[in-house]
Amino acid sequence: MSLATRITALASRIGLEVKTKIDASHPGVARAWVCFGYVGSQIEIRAAHNVASVTRTAAGRYRVIFASAMPDDGYCWTALARSSTNSGTQRFATVRASTDEKTAQHVDVRCTTAGGAATDSSEINLTVFR
Secondary structure (H helix, E strand, C coil), rough: CHHHHHHHHHHHHHHHHHHHHHHEEEECCCEEEEEEEEEECCCEEEEEEEEEEEEEEEEEEEEECCCCCCCCCCCCEEEEECCCCCCCCCCCEECCCCCCCECEEEEEEEEEEEECEEECCCCCCEEEEE
């Protein structure tokens, strides 16, 4: 048996083993994600998984509604925001304020300037793990 044949067989066995260990219920797999932005006075969703919609509730404040609800509100989310200008002005996806909601059905996300003022962004990327 040649080395190439042995490597092919090993790769196939590893693939089968990984397939049995990691599936959609694995905690390391994102339960939802979305790439969206506020462009031309409207929300633009570029790509998403398990996200039904995104609404703008105020300047720099968005509600991401899941297509299939999470089991509970014990999930972890992380987000990044892109600057809306080329002047180096930073944008941040911030942690929730007490008035923002995090439920099994949706999560509220804020976008702020470095000074903490609410502001819109042309691109926000959100990932949810559970």
